[in-house]
Amino acid sequence: MTDSTQHTEQQQAKNVKERQFKGLSLSERKQARREKLIEAGIEAYGTHGFFSVTVKDICLEAKLTERYFYESFKKSEQLFQTIFLKLIDELQQNVMQAIMQASTDSKKMIEAGLTALLMTLKNNPRMARIIYIDAMLVQELHNQATIHETMSRFDRMIHAFVMLMMPNINKSEREISMIATGLNGYVTQIAIRWVMSGYKQPMEEVLSSCSAVFLALLDTFSEPQSLNKSAVKK
CATH class of the missing domain: 1.10.357.10 (Tetracycline Repressor, domain 2)
Incomplete structure (x- = not known):
């Protein structure tokens, strides 16, 4: 088996592994979570104002844990x-x-x-x-x-x-x-x-x-x- 063939098979295995949850890859799921946080932010900030909203509030609105917030945004x-x-x-x-x-x-x-x-x-x-x-x-x-x-x-x-x-x-x-x-x-x-x-x-x-x-x-x-x-x- 050549190095090229081995690399291709490893990449295919990685892709298959990524698509184990609802047919979405890891990067696709991450992007979906990011979009949910953005929509939650529009709702929360637009309703209560930036200074009245915490990271926890955003996560509750998005129905995500805080670790997913910091996956996409630093603050x-x-x-x-x-x-x-x-x-x-x-x-x-x-x-x-x-x-x-x-x-x-x-x-x-x-x-x-x-x-x-x-x-x-x-x-x-x-x-x-x-x-x-x-x-x-x-x-x-x-x-x-x-x-x-x-x-x-x-x-x-x-x-x-x-x-x-x-x-x-x-x-x-x-x-x-x-x-x-x-x-x-x-x-x-x-x-x-x-x-x-x-x-x-x-x-x-x-x-x-x-x-x-x-x-x-x-x-x-x-x-x-x-x-x-x-x-x-x-």
Whole structure:
């Protein structure tokens, strides 16, 4: 028997041994446990808040022992970070999908994108709490620059949105980047206030408030030529 053949047989035996529990390999079972912990974390953190939830609480929710928690995560903050990034991806995808499915009319694109953002938050209060309340308070996310990187991702998304709305905008990339950062901060602060209030203000009013700055941007950059002409005539 060659070394190659022996190695192949050993690998096959290992694979067979791995698939002894419900047809799943060891790595597949580990991934399944990890997903259960993530779902349990969304439920627990999103309902009670990060600082009121322990590793034991997460394990009880997931119906797993604590040793399985530490199999996938070193500490609570690591699980929370994983959940935060997962929910941010979901939120961003919902917004982008709504924008791309809207008509080419700039105002309708603004309404579609912001409506998707607000509806996602209202329909998923656990997500909203994790992203807009607890994440701002978990120091680990700030230490690892997770919050900064996430805000930058939304800055870039809004940057692309501005270019999509106004492809002929007469501004430098650096100026548009700063504008996108401002728009992101504006909408984020409104979203935080709305979530923390328990969605007391009607969504139509929140949507109108968020839309105002985007509509003002459209008006501002659609008039400069006519304003310049007036100035020349004077």
